[in-house]
Amino acid sequence: MAQRKMTVTVTVDGVRYEEEVEPRLLLVHLLRDRLGKTGTPIGCDTGNCGACTVMLDGRSAKSCSVLAVQADGSEILTVEGLASGDEWHPLQRAFHEEHALQCGYCTPGMIMASLDLLQVNPDPDDTEIREGLEGNLCRCTGYANIVRAVRRAAAESREVSGA
Amino acid sequence: MTELIERPAPEIGKARRRREDARLVTGRTRWTDNIQLPGMLHVAFLRSPMAHARILRVDVSAARELPGVVAAFTGADLGPEQGSLPCAWPVSEDVVIPAHPPVAVEEVRYVGEAVACVVATDRYRAADALEAIEVDYEPLDPVLDMEAALAPGSPGVRAGQSNKAFTWVFSQGEVDAAFAGAPVLIERTYVQQRLIPSAMEPRAVVCDRLGEDYTLHSATQIPHILRVMLALTTGIPEHRLRVIAPDVGGGFGSKLQVTAEEVVCLLLAKRLNRPVKWTESRSEGNLTVHHGRDQLQRISLAAESDGRIRGLKVDLLADMGAYLMLVTPGVPLLGAFMFPGIYKMAAYDFRCTGVFTTKMPTDAYRGAGRPEATFAIERVMDELAHELGIDPLEVRRRNWIEREEFPYTSVAGLVYDSGDYGAATDRATELLGYAALRAEQAERRARRDPVQLGIGISTYTEMCGLAPSRVLGSLAYGAGGWEHASVRMLPTGKVEVVTGSSPHGQGHETAWSQIVADTLGVPFEDVTVLHGDTAISPRGLDTYGSRSLTVGGIALLQACGRVREKAKSVAAHLLEADPGDVDFENGLFRVRGTDAVRSIQEIALAVFTAHNLPDGFEPRLDADATFDPENFSFPHGTHLCAVEVDTETGMSRIRSYVAVDDVGNVVNPLIVEGQVHGGIAQGIGQALFEEARYDEEGNLLTSTLADYLIPSAADLPDFVTERTQTPATSNPLGVKGVGEAGTIASTPAVVNAIVDALRPYGVHDVRMPCTPERVWRALEESR
Ligand code: FES
Ligand code: FES
Numbered sequence: 001m002a003q004r005k006m007t008v009t010v011t012v013d014g015v016r017y018e019e020e021v022e023p024r025l026l027l028v029h030l031l032r033d034r035l036g037k038t039g040t041p042i043g044c045d046t047g048n049c050g051a052c053t054v055m056l057d058g059r060s061a062k063s064c065s066v067l068a069v070q071a072d073g074s075e076i077l078t079v080e081g082l083a084s085g086d087e088w089h090p091l092q093r094a095f096h097e098e099h100a101l102q103c104g105y106c107t108p109g110m111i112m113a114s115l116d117l118l119q120v121n122p123d124p125d126d127t128e129i130r131e132g133l134e135g136n137l138c139r140c141t142g143y144a145n146i147v148r149a150v151r152r153a154a155a156e157s158r159e160v161s162g163a
Numbered sequence: 164m165t166e167l168i169e170r171p172a173p174e175i176g177k178a179r180r181r182r183e184d185a186r187l188v189t190g191r192t193r194w195t196d197n198i199q200l201p202g203m204l205h206v207a208f209l210r211s212p213m214a215h216a217r218i219l220r221v222d223v224s225a226a227r228e229l230p231g232v233v234a235a236f237t238g239a240d241l242g243p244e245q246g247s248l249p250c251a252w253p254v255s256e257d258v259v260i261p262a263h264p265p266v267a268v269e270e271v272r273y274v275g276e277a278v279a280c281v282v283a284t285d286r287y288r289a290a291d292a293l294e295a296i297e298v299d300y301e302p303l304d305p306v307l308d309m310e311a312a313l314a315p316g317s318p319g320v321r322a323g324q325s326n327k328a329f330t331w332v333f334s335q336g337e338v339d340a341a342f343a344g345a346p347v348l349i350e351r352t353y354v355q356q357r358l359i360p361s362a363m364e365p366r367a368v369v370c371d372r373l374g375e376d377y378t379l380h381s382a383t384q385i386p387h388i389l390r391v392m393l394a395l396t397t398g399i400p401e402h403r404l405r406v407i408a409p410d411v412g413g414g415f416g417s418k419l420q421v422t423a424e425e426v427v428c429l430l431l432a433k434r435l436n437r438p439v440k441w442t443e444s445r446s447e448g449n450l451t452v453h454h455g456r457d458q459l460q461r462i463s464l465a466a467e468s469d470g471r472i473r474g475l476k477v478d479l480l481a482d483m484g485a486y487l488m489l490v491t492p493g494v495p496l497l498g499a500f501m502f503p504g505i506y507k508m509a510a511y512d513f514r515c516t517g518v519f520t521t522k523m524p525t526d527a528y529r530g531a532g533r534p535e536a537t538f539a540i541e542r543v544m545d546e547l548a549h550e551l552g553i554d555p556l557e558v559r560r561r562n563w564i565e566r567e568e569f570p571y572t573s574v575a576g577l578v579y580d581s582g583d584y585g586a587a588t589d590r591a592t593e594l595l596g597y598a599a600l601r602a603e604q605a606e607r608r609a610r611r612d613p614v615q616l617g618i619g620i621s622t623y624t625e626m627c628g629l630a631p632s633r634v635l636g637s638l639a640y641g642a643g644g645w646e647h648a649s650v651r652m653l654p655t656g657k658v659e660v661v662t663g664s665s666p667h668g669q670g671h672e673t674a675w676s677q678i679v680a681d682t683l684g685v686p687f688e689d690v691t692v693l694h695g696d697t698a699i700s701p702r703g704l705d706t707y708g709s710r711s712l713t714v715g716g717i718a719l720l721q722a723c724g725r726v727r728e729k730a731k732s733v734a735a736h737l738l739e740a741d742p743g744d745v746d747f748e749n750g751l752f753r754v755r756g757t758d759a760v761r762s763i764q765e766i767a768l769a770v771f772t773a774h775n776l777p778d779g780f781e782p783r784l785d786a787d788a789t790f791d792p793e794n795f796s797f798p799h800g801t802h803l804c805a806v807e808v809d810t811e812t813g814m815s816r817i818r819s820y821v822a823v824d825d826v827g828n829v830v831n832p833l834i835v836e837g838q839v840h841g842g843i844a845q846g847i848g849q850a851l852f853e854e855a856r857y858d859e860e861g862n863l864l865t866s867t868l869a870d871y872l873i874p875s876a877a878d879l880p881d882f883v884t885e886r887t888q889t890p891a892t893s894n895p896l897g898v899k900g901v902g903e904a905g906t907i908a909s910t911p912a913v914v915n916a917i918v919d920a921l922r923p924y925g926v927h928d929v930r931m932p933c934t935p936e937r938v939w940r941a942l943e944e945s946r
Contacts, residue, residue, distance in 0.1 A: 024287070033286075038197035039190020041412070043363045044445035048868035051363060079190035092188040096180055099833045102841060103668030104187030105363040105412030111188065130876040137868065139363045139413050140668050141837060142844030142905075143876040 008072040012037055013081025021068045028052045028063040030071075031078065039080040039108055043137070050136030053109035054078045060116035062135075079108035082115075090160075091115060091153040100149035102140035110136050114150045122158055124150070174677040174687055175896075178833040181673040183666075186410075193409040195367035195382045196442045203369070204233055206428060206441040207289035209279040209296050210450065211271035214307075214861020215320070215521040216300035218269060221279050226295040231288035234435060235281040235296065238266035245430060246396040248486070249421055251388075251641035252493035258329035258517075261321060263486040265423035271300070272320055272485035272521050274862055275450030277423055282431055282439060305861035309459055309480045309518040320485055320519040328483045328517030329492055333499055335574050336510030341474025345465030349546050355535045356931050357457035357482065357855040358848075359865065360528045361873050362667075364412020365448050370428040371438040378405045379432075381425055384414040385705040386665055388642065390697050392421040392489075397429055404429075408695040411667035415845070416527035417452045418667065419707045420489050449866045454855050455528020457482035458495065460539045462502070470551050470558040474510035475574075477502050477539070483517045484524035491526045492517050496638060497626070498532030500575040504540040505584050505624045505799060506562040511574040521861050527707065529845055530903040533625045534910055541621045541911035545918065546927060555915070556588065556597070559622050570892070577626060579797045580892045582825060587887045588622060591801040591823040594883055600805050608923050613811050615923070616818075619916025621802045623908045627900035628796035629708030644791065646710065647702040648719040650679065650726050651785035654771035656764025658683060658690045663703020664715035665695045669902065670834045671711060675719055677830055678896075682723035684750025684763055702789070709796070709900025712830065717894045718790035725786030730766040733784075736777040737761055737769060796891050796899040800824035802843070802908040806916035810924065813939030815851060815917050817880045824904055825887045828897035832886075835901050839884050842905020848874050849906075850913035852932050921945075 005020040012035060019034055031037040031054070040063060043051030047065040054063045055077035063076075082089040091111045094100070101107040110133065117124060117132040124132060129150045130143070138146065186192050223235035238245070241264075248263040266277045279296050283289035304318035311317055312326040320326055342348070369380040377399060383389050386408040394401035411418065424441050431439045443451070461478040481495040495515045503511055544562075548555035563584045564571045571579045592598075597618065604616045629635070632643035647663040658679055664671055676690040693699050706715075727747060734752035735742040738759045745752050753760045766784065769775065773782035804820040822839055829835050852872040856864045865871035890897025910931070917933050918926060925945040929937055 022287070029286075032197070033199070036199075037190075038194070039192070041192075041194055041364065042196070043365065044868045046445065046867040046869050049363065049445070079188070083189055088188065095188050096184040099181065099837050101184060101187055102670070102837055103362070103364065103411065103413040104183070104192055105194070107187050108190050126881070130879075134875045134877040137363065137873055137875060139361055139415070139845070139873060140841045142840035142842075142882065143879055144840050144881050145837060146876065147881070 094153035098149035214305040238268035250487040341510035360417035362413030453526035498536035501536035617920025621912035624799035627709035628713030646715040709902035721788035813935035827899035846909030
């Protein structure tokens with residue numbers, strides 16, 4: 001039950017935090033309940049939905065499946081840290097342009113998973129996008145526009161890096 | 164000098180990108196679970212592990228002693244104050260509405276029913292404390308199968324009482340005559356499996372008390388209905404209760420409910436005088452968010468030998484689960500009117516028996532009754548075609564209502580106002596490449612290809628835009644079907660809109676702004692839309708049944724019209740003209756034949772200063788409207804899909820999917836397309852993947868997203884969507900609902916395709932979900 005506390009140090013969206021936590025605290029609860037990073041939501045308790053996806057030291061991770069103490073020393077990027085000021089990330093713009101969200105509950109996770117996907121494969125075809133996002137569930141959109149958005153963001157990012 | 168504001172008209176019809184997105188893509192969304200209030204406590208519920216049992220003892224004393232635990236209550240502790248969860252749709256004289264305490268007191272009747280709750284300083288401590296609660300149960304017999312439940316001698320969900328919840332019958336025309344001596348008779352039984360709506364945002368409630376005033380935040384579709392119902396259930400006066408639906412992450416009917424947790428959080432805030440929060444886990448939600456569908460459908464169709472329908476009989480068993488919740492018994496009734504679909508026939512007989520079982524109650528899930536009905540009629544139309552050896556499109560064509568026949572009164576008594584089934588079907592067959600696919604199918608059949616091709620057809624209509632209040636009254640529903648809007652122009656010419664609709668993903672803020680922009684001639688950016696808070700939006704009936712645009716949007720249009728008329732009278736006064744000589748276009752009032760002009764923004768300022776207004780004009784530029792529709796709206800369309808079925812593995816793969824829908828005029832085609840996509844995906848989910856399964860003891864086997872499979876991106880094809888546009892005649896925008904159409908259409912399209920692929924093997928049904936195992940079994944059984 002009440003457990004011995006441990007200290008974790010994490011950098012989230014560029015800000016360093018030091019927190020005393022119970023070893024059982026999930027990273028997603030650290031983010032949401034302790035650090036006020038509520039941009040990352042929770043959709044399940046079995047690691048299936050991907051709503052909680054963040055970048056953990058440069059790779060996507062389901063923050064409900066990681067203990068806060070396991071993230072000690074890590075660098076975390078959430079959807080809240082993607083834009084620079086009012087300038088949205090290409091994925092945020094593409095999700096907006098392609099109407100790839102309705103209720104938006106899956107969107108933070110979907111965007112973070114797409115970020116990882118494009119990092120590994122900058123030019124995915126539709127099947128690769130669909131398979132790459134298999135761990136992120138959306139109940140609203142039927143995914144067609146999400147696939148379009150990822151394709152669009154990929155094209156835009158390639159243009160930028162090619163220029 | 165009148166400043167001309169650039170405003171490229173019209174907004175209505177434009178694929179505006181959604182203004183909601185700005186907060187959603189940046190993680191600045193306000194979900195209920197994000198809310199943290201000073202001193203807030205966390206609630207957790209202990210839930211029954213038994214499907215049916217008498218509660219002998221619940222002891223929360225040890226839980227109360229744990230560190231961080233503030234309180235713990237049993238159902239008995241909450242006592243009569245917790246009231247009974249409401250059912251607002253007593254469908255018939257014989258309906259039995261059992262007492263439904265939010266926390267069970269004497270007996271539990273489904274796995275997951277709450278038996279106690281704890282309140283602690285954080286969510287982990289609340290969860291810990293559940294383990295310290297002791298409960299003694301005396302097991303009772305579970306009641307799981309509807310037919311068995313109705314058999315004499317069945318154990319009762321309530322001892323000594325029948326498991327029948329109600330019967331509801333409806334008959335039109337000479338049914339016996341239609342069936343007697345009919346050249347063709349098709350009789351089938353279909354199973355509408357139980358589904359879990361699975362909105363991605365789990366339910367959450369935050370309730371605060373300040374003196375005698377309560378504020379309840381809930382992830383709900385229905386803040387207004389919830390407020391009334393909570394007041395009636397708990398006795399907390401309605402005017403002391405404010406309900407807020409902040410950003411809500413999807414609903415699909417599942418958040419059209421008055422839940423035990425909402426009632427209990429309100430009572431806990433009252434008793435403890437502290438803010439409380441409860442957020443469900445997904446596995447808790449799969450057990451206790453109301454389920455959908457779950458019907459056994461016996462359908463008989465009598466036809467002439469050329470395929471023309473003579474009559475239809477439907478006999479339904481509908482699983483209510485253990486209790487009747489908000490509209491539980493009304494769901495099959497919504498279907499009752501839709502079994503005849505788009506077809507002409509002279510006689511129709513419908514009967515439905517609601518059955519209690521020891522399972523989670525069912526209630527509205529996207530389409531609510533209409534998907535079930537559409538599935539049955541569209542499956543049977545394919546059976547009829549097969550029986551007669553004619554193309555399933557042709558058999559539909561011979562029966563559907565022709566364009567010239569609208570308005571058409573269906574055999575079920577609905578007045579379909581408009582439609583063009585032929586146009587949608589022609590376009591869909593063209594887009595799919597129907598003829599070429601039939602040729603490929605013939606070729607695969609001829610060479611006995613292990614991978615067979617099936618073409619699935621669904622030519623649907625549905626009734627939505629709930630609803631004319633007097634019709635709801637005649638069906639014994641407990642509320643009306645109107646919607647409210649108010650519009651106010653601010654001194655600077657900006658516009659605030661208050662809507663009684665309560666969006667949870669539909670994009671009202673965008674679509675409503677488009678309507679206002681065109682009606683008042685202001686820029687899209689100058690409109691803000693307020694919703695989902697009973698203190699801001701005191702009147703409304705919320706969002707469900709594809710009603711927001713066809714009812715709420717019309718209220719908005721009317722309120723804008725009233726504001727415009729008021730502004731016109733001020734403009735005429737300022738321009739010293741007769742109002743009859745003033746024209747309004749694109750935000751400008753002009754005196755006909757002169758260049759005297761005032762913008763609506765100037766009028767807004769003039770009304771604010773009130774220095775020079777017409778005699779008797781109240782200095783406010785605002786208006787309200789409440790719209791009660793005269794009819795439902797009847798979107799329709801043709802969905803076609805090509806499915807490859809591997810006869811060796813039973814695996815089905817949707818190769819192409821075409822939807823041509825007619826939702827009348829369109830305010831925002833982007834949003835419409837999104838609704839169609841999402842709807843199709845959910846319908847495919849029912850056809851191929853989803854089923855809430857209970858074991859023989861009444862345990863839910865599908866309590867997580869690992870067991871209850873909702874489709875992922877990898878499971879679905881791309882969709883080809885187009886529209887035909889036959890305006891509705893029942894509202895001034897000519898719009899029809901679109902929220903549920905895709906789900907209603909797609910399930911039969913997919914199953915028809917699978918059965919079509921397997922026809923050469925003698926298969927004429929596969930039970931949903933059509934998993935590889937089910938397909939394979941269907942093949943085995945008919946070999
Ligand atoms: S919350 Fe569902 S995977 Fe993390
Ligand atoms: S947009 Fe609602 S779950 Fe994806």
